[in-house]
């Protein structure tokens with residue numbers, strides 16, 4: 001039995017029944033990584049010593065019959081834009097090539113409190129800018145399904161690591177689709193929760209009003225397990241959501257899941273603006289099959305309209321790049337990170353350090369954002385984009401007053417080959433269906449819904465703010481339906 | 487012909503909260519460099535700000551005390567620029583929605599009061615502090631990074647450096663009264679930038695506004711303004727104009743020096759800080775702060791006039807600083823004579839403070855000791871002149887007056903027998919003066935009193951000496 005192929009839930013069960021130890025589990029995963037990661041390149045940094053130490057602690061707890069946390073003994077990958085004390089955190093950039101943070105992100109502490117085992121830091125597009133993990137300073141991550149193809153991005157490393165069974169669960173961040181799109185390309189489940197329910201403290205900001213930490217798992221239940229371990233109010237993050245009804249927005253799931261019941265009576269909307277868009281016909285067909293399953297399981301499906309959706313990509317790129325230009329200003333070579341060797345003046349110190357250490361895509365977005373925010377252009381670009389954002393939010397608010405879940409393909413295209421998309425604008429199109437969710441601060445999940453031409457297709461389930469329970473139910477229902485060949 | 491000077495000020499004041507603006511690091515001056523720092527205040531990747539409510543409360547307090555309108559729906563913005571003392575590449579500040587709008591301070595001029603209007607008061611975080619070494623290195627201390635500040639911007643309502651000085655003094659007194667800042671310029675907790683230009687009253691021609699930055703003493707500020715005023719007028723006289731620029735005051739050369747020229751308007755690319763929710767301020771909170779505001783200088787002055795029967799001028803001086811006013815009121819507890827205490831403080835105490843360039847809160851003289859001294863003088867144990875000498879001794883040594891009087895044997899001689907002996911001796915030695923006196927020369931009496939006081943080493947009771955001397959002269 002290859003224990004790395006078990007789901008996190010199955011691993012937990014075996015650990016509790018003392019069929020395996022956490023040390024065995026973690027060693028098996030490190031062996032897997034050693035064997036295949038040279039090819040996949042899902043990891044930038046590994047921390048075997050610390051991981052094994054943590055595993056031994058969990059084993060001891062189990063031996064002593066002590067209470068073990070929700071993630072007890074499970075191997076986890078953490079995207080490399082999330083601060084891990086003492087473990088190099090690079091953001092996939094030369095800028096932070098040797099940066100070792102002196103503190104942990106709140107979510108890292110939560111994983112540790114839940115007895116999760118952090119295996120290492122996963123590869124990503126530089127500073128989370130990209131849809132293919134091709135912009136990483138540490139080289140591409142390859143899609144485990146087809147290594148000639150991209151794993152998606154920017155959380156490509158986290159998605160690939162889960163797919164390749166190098167870890168059971170992983171953390172990603174999603175600013176415009178950076179969890180859902182790689183989940184779709186790598187045939188795993190990816191959740192982008194509602195803005196504010198997972199702390200951003202210690203997560204390097206790309207576009208801070210859009211960024212959200214989320215999770216990957218090989219099935220819905222695993223992903224939900226991971227998410228429930230990291231959500232909750234954090235006083236260190238002013239945008240953190242203080243749930244008046246307590247910390248858990250979604251309940252726990254029963255041991256055995258009866259997929260038949262989850263979709264009954266649920267109202268599902270299909271936005272005509274998305275389905276009328278240019279989508280790979282193979283994806284469209286596959287999505288239609290899923291829609292039929294959802295209907296067969298008792299959901300009501302109707303076409304809906306989100307009239308301002310067509311402006312979302314434009315608004316997204318203006319808002320996100322504006323925020324990028326401000327958020328990345330702190331990487332100036334003065335206090336930490338890369339500093340140019342040659343400079344004469346203070347200005348040269350900044351210019352040379354930033355020119356030498358930032359990659360092309362990062363520079364492009366900083367320039368775009370600087371332009372959008374500069375006086376004379378801010379009204380025309382940035383402020384107008386904010387207005388569009390409000391209109392998009394209103395569209396969704398209206399839709400969610402009638403529907404529980406809104407459904408779309410996760411990506412308009414199948415996983416593409418390395419170097420296939422050269423024009424940055426075409427690359428941005430990969431985020432077409434995921435971006436509106438971030439603009440409106442909603443929750444959404446991508447779940448695998450089959451293969452076409454040996455390539456995976458993902459379907460996106462969008463829920464209203466703080467209504468994670470709806471997308472989980474719909475996801476579990478659909479997942480069960482697909483598995484049972486409905 | 488004449489020239490009119492136009493002065494506007496921008497004052498940065500550090501708020502004395504226990505912790506910094508956006509993190510829980512200590513806000514304290516004088517600690518070892520870079521010890522009050524965390525990921526937030528050094529701008530590490532991933533760090534996020536959380537607003538310190540006390541800082542907002544202090545800013546509202548200042549707004550109310552300076553007669554501003556408090557804006558209840560405001561927010562924090564990012565002011566983007568690069569500088570090595572700035573950790574995030576932006577400063578969290580306020581742009582188009584400052585916390586306080588308008589407001590004014592009244593200053594007292596020789597010919598009445600003048601209202602200096604404020605434009606706004608907004609909240610900001612402070613930057614780190616740089617030190618340039620002689621080797622050409624720049625050292626940065628981030629202990630100050632993230633300390634809460636308010637920036638007070640006036641309208642260009644002041645017309646002389648003196649008015650600006652009066653404004654600054656009143657502002658400092660007010661902020662110290664409400665205990666939101668210690669306003670120590672030498673520690674950087676109050677910093678002042680000046681905008682100044684001059685108009686030719688006849689031709690209406692104006693010089694370009696010059697900005698003088700980082701003035702770190704009131705005296706320096708006034709000197710810099712005086713220097714600029716002259717420089718602008720001289721240029722106008724030559725039919726020239728000033729350059730739009732930022733200058734700094736060189737204390738050694740006693741002149742302002744160009745720092746940088748303003749070629750265009752700096753583009754700070756202001757945008758709302760999405761890491762912080764909009765600030766919505768409850769009206770009840772404002773009212774609570776208003777009702778708990780301590781007595782302000784103007785109210786205290788009025789009360790001193792009413793309650794202690796002081797002259798308006800004296801009451802004004804005594805209430806110009808909260809500490810001085812408190813010192814006065816405390817002293818009265820030990821010697822219940824408001825007028826007399828006022829005279830002592832207005833006279834000798836203030837003179838000593840001025841000579842030694844110290845503030846009342848920094849001297850060892852206590853209200854209790856001063857009260858005791860005034861009591862001793864009032865009771866006639868020592869005379870007024872001896873009292874003044876004792877006060878000096880108290881300032882220098884911190885000893886209490888009783889001890890000084892005892893140690894130096896300064897008790898006033900009121901014993902008529904003893905005085906008679908001294909007076910007779912002096913009269914015997916100065917027969918000419920007696921003759922002069924009899925001839926109606928009043929000066930002779932003064933001379934004789936002086937000699938007697940000298941002979942008694944200043945201890946003779948002056949009233950008694952006067953009376954006895956006159957009697958004894960008449961007897962001769």
Ligand SMILES: [Zn+2]
Pocket residue numbers: 506509510511522523524525526527528632
């Ligand atoms: Zn701090």
